[in-house]
Amino acid sequence: MNQKKEVTIYDIARELNYSPSTISRALNDHKSISKKTIKVIKKAALEMGYRPNSLAASLRNNRSNTIGILISRINRPFMSTLISGIEETARKAGFNVIISQSNDSYENEVDNSKVLYDSRVGGLIVSLAMETRNIEHFQQFRDQGIPIVFVDRVPKTFSSYKVVIDNYTAGYNATKHLIDQGCRRIAHFAGAQRRNIYEDRKKGYLDALSEYGLPIDKDLIIHAKTLSFEEGEKATNKLLDLPHPPDGIFSANDTAAVSAIICAKKRGINIPEDLAIIGFNDDPIASIVDPPLSTVTHPAAKMGKIAAQRILEHDQKNADNNLSEVTVLSTEIIVRASSKRIK
Amino acid sequence: MNQKKEVTIYDIARELNYSPSTISRALNDHKSISKKTIKVIKKAALEMGYRPNSLAASLRNNRSNTIGILISRINRPFMSTLISGIEETARKAGFNVIISQSNDSYENEVDNSKVLYDSRVGGLIVSLAMETRNIEHFQQFRDQGIPIVFVDRVPKTFSSYKVVIDNYTAGYNATKHLIDQGCRRIAHFAGAQRRNIYEDRKKGYLDALSEYGLPIDKDLIIHAKTLSFEEGEKATNKLLDLPHPPDGIFSANDTAAVSAIICAKKRGINIPEDLAIIGFNDDPIASIVDPPLSTVTHPAAKMGKIAAQRILEHDQKNADNNLSEVTVLSTEIIVRASSKRIK
DNA sequence: TTGTACGCGTTATCAC
DNA sequence: GTGATAACGCGTACAA
Numbered sequence: 001m002n003q004k005k006e007v008t009i010y011d012i013a014r015e016l017n018y019s020p021s022t023i024s025r026a027l028n029d030h031k032s033i034s035k036k037t038i039k040v041i042k043k044a045a046l047e048m049g050y051r052p053n054s055l056a057a058s059l060r061n062n063r064s065n066t067i068g069i070l071i072s073r074i075n076r077p078f079m080s081t082l083i084s085g086i087e088e089t090a091r092k093a094g095f096n097v098i099i100s101q102s103n104d105s106y107e108n109e110v111d112n113s114k115v116l117y118d119s120r121v122g123g124l125i126v127s128l129a130m131e132t133r134n135i136e137h138f139q140q141f142r143d144q145g146i147p148i149v150f151v152d153r154v155p156k157t158f159s160s161y162k163v164v165i166d167n168y169t170a171g172y173n174a175t176k177h178l179i180d181q182g183c184r185r186i187a188h189f190a191g192a193q194r195r196n197i198y199e200d201r202k203k204g205y206l207d208a209l210s211e212y213g214l215p216i217d218k219d220l221i222i223h224a225k226t227l228s229f230e231e232g233e234k235a236t237n238k239l240l241d242l243p244h245p246p247d248g249i250f251s252a253n254d255t256a257a258v259s260a261i262i263c264a265k266k267r268g269i270n271i272p273e274d275l276a277i278i279g280f281n282d283d284p285i286a287s288i289v290d291p292p293l294s295t296v297t298h299p300a301a302k303m304g305k306i307a308a309q310r311i312l313e314h315d316q317k318n319a320d321n322n323l324s325e326v327t328v329l330s331t332e333i334i335v336r337a338s339s340k341r342i343k
Numbered sequence: 344m345n346q347k348k349e350v351t352i353y354d355i356a357r358e359l360n361y362s363p364s365t366i367s368r369a370l371n372d373h374k375s376i377s378k379k380t381i382k383v384i385k386k387a388a389l390e391m392g393y394r395p396n397s398l399a400a401s402l403r404n405n406r407s408n409t410i411g412i413l414i415s416r417i418n419r420p421f422m423s424t425l426i427s428g429i430e431e432t433a434r435k436a437g438f439n440v441i442i443s444q445s446n447d448s449y450e451n452e453v454d455n456s457k458v459l460y461d462s463r464v465g466g467l468i469v470s471l472a473m474e475t476r477n478i479e480h481f482q483q484f485r486d487q488g489i490p491i492v493f494v495d496r497v498p499k500t501f502s503s504y505k506v507v508i509d510n511y512t513a514g515y516n517a518t519k520h521l522i523d524q525g526c527r528r529i530a531h532f533a534g535a536q537r538r539n540i541y542e543d544r545k546k547g548y549l550d551a552l553s554e555y556g557l558p559i560d561k562d563l564i565i566h567a568k569t570l571s572f573e574e575g576e577k578a579t580n581k582l583l584d585l586p587h588p589p590d591g592i593f594s595a596n597d598t599a600a601v602s603a604i605i606c607a608k609k610r611g612i613n614i615p616e617d618l619a620i621i622g623f624n625d626d627p628i629a630s631i632v633d634p635p636l637s638t639v640t641h642p643a644a645k646m647g648k649i650a651a652q653r654i655l656e657h658d659q660k661n662a663d664n665n666l667s668e669v670t671v672l673s674t675e676i677i678v679r680a681s682s683k684r685i686k
Numbered sequence: 687t688t689g690t691a692c693g694c695g696t697t698a699t700c701a702c
Numbered sequence: 703g704t705g706a707t708a709a710c711g712c713g714t715a716c717a718a
Binding site for chain 4: 060
């Protein structure tokens with residue numbers, strides 16, 4: 001435990017016969033310090049092995065160069081890519097990124113938001129837990145002028161920054177694509193309707209059917225809790241056991257869509273001839289499964305980048321914290337063999 | 344910008360006619376404060392909307408409840424699961440987790456290590472960048488008694504905590520498995536030999552061949568930089584173009600192994616009859632590809648949990664920071680259809 | 687251009 | 703069981 005004593009600006013001040021404030025200013029490139037002095041001081045700092053203490057600076061400034069992330073789970077392709085985008089953008093600006101996962105539990109989300117607040121994060125990026133209804137726990141950040149960016153799974157009522165995709169249009173287009181391929185009985189794997197993303201995708205699906213004069217059959221709409229592989233398998237079996245099974249499936253995520261492909265294949269169903277399938281997210285598994293899965297892009301890295309930028313900009317704009325600024329990104333359908341009937 | 348004033352222990356002290364020290368002690372359940380006083384103070388703190396400032400506490404204590412993570416990339420199945428394991432364990436103990444990715448660049452790794460140091464992390468968890476040779480940038484942490492845990496991609500010489508799998512045995516067993524299936528010309532997709540994990544896997548491969556009296560053919564060993572999908576494809580084509588193509592491939596990761604399956608299938612090769620394939624990591628794509636890929640487990644979540652525990656324990660043990668403590672986890676072969684020749 | 691002095695919010699030490 | 707005081711390292715208003 002023989003820790004070397006840390007070098008502070010006081011040590012440099014003593015060494016160079018300057019005052020600590022001059023050192024502080026020089027290290028921060030303050031305009032009132034001469035270029036020459038700055039050079040001398042920075043050189044000495046380097047030689048003496050000085051390392052700034054961000055903790056002290058943050059305390060003093062009452063804001064830290066840290067972005068807190070509050071998401072459901074890290075180890076999902078969309079989420080880890082989102083985080084990656086946030087981290088890259090934040091780091092370039094000298095910001096740290098603290099992550100926390102709620103595992104889709106409301107309680108965890110509240111607890112984690114407290115810890116992040118206590119760490120005095122300079123901004124917060126959130127994708128809501130499946131369970132979350134009440135969003136009062138974010139008020140504390142707003143009270144302190146700490147910017148919040150909701151990404152993907154956003155609340156309907158809380159005014160703040162939001163970065164989303166156009167889930168309605170995506171759902172509409174995915175369904176329309178299946179219709180274009182000749183599907184007439186299209187099923188939908190829907191996610192928890194509490195979250196906007198799944199609700200909007202379903203709306204798009206319903207409207208596309210209506211628009212093309214196709215009946216809406218409740219038996220063909222399966223609500224899944226998490227759209228897991230197992231749920232997808234179960235749903236597929238249920239659909240295929242129907243007297244009139246569907247000839248197309250639009251799944252609100254790729255995991256369930258892939259399980260549908262595998263499950264249907266096992267039962268001897270030809271894809272896409274008997275059953276065309278399209279997913280959502282463009283996860284890596286989508287292009288690996290056989291036949292490759294058609295899907296809808298979900299620009300995770302871009303969303304992460306924008307979310308981080310919102311927070312970085314917020315300082316400069318010294319913006320009003322009560323306005324809602326929503327960024328809507330567009331998505332694209334990727335047509336692969338799982339739905340390509342017409343060559 | 345009308346930020347509410349934050350409530351501090353001074354405010355509570357004034358309100359209750361106690362001294363700030365008593366408030367501080369009460370909030371930390373100090374033994375010398377009566378149960379009753381603690382209760383009163385905590386109640387008041389809650390009512391007044393007090394939130395502790397971890398920044399101030401960390402500054403004062405000269406150590407923060409934060410674990411820094413330094414890895415190559417977040418959005419890989421192994422890495423995101425590793426982080427998830429770290430985060431869960433850390434959070435239970437009240438620790439935050441800061442992430443930073445090097446993108447396998449040495450320069451980024453050095454820069455990030457500095458930023459994490461400046462943030463006065465209480466511990467560091469590292470998986471080395473591909474490029475990294477020199478590891479001097481970790482010395483600063485050791486000098487300050489800050490524990491470092493290297494995970495998976497570890498340095499050979501730096502003494503500290505390490506959490507790894509037995510890559511040699513895994514490589515040996517994977518190769519032996521192919522031999523058991525009747526393979527006699529087994530190729531190997533090897534990763535960058537600078538990193539222990541790939542070096543050891545290759546050694547296991549070589550020793551298994553030798554042990555079973557199989558010749559080592561340099562044409563069958565392909566060194567890839569990143570073992571990407573594209574590299575795997577290229578390598579597979581190269582192998583299949585040989586006068587005597589291999590009848591088995593042991594790939595040091597799943598990505599390249601999956602690309603081998605897809606590429607070989609395209610060329611009309613039967614898997615596993617003509618070509619048996621085994622990968623490494625048990626990524627989600629491994630069970631999705633057709634035929635499903637045999638592979639070697641990589642206990643990411645467990646490794647993350649152990650790594651975090653090492654750091655959490657370190658405080659209590661107030662251990663010497665110069666000893667090396669290596670945890671080696673075992674792995675298992677998962678046999679799937681891509682290599683199962685013998686029923 | 688540089689120095690002085692104070693405070694950010696907390697906790698540890700010492701005293702009572 | 704509780705209070706007074708200093709200190710963690712830094713940044714800035716004010717003074718020079």
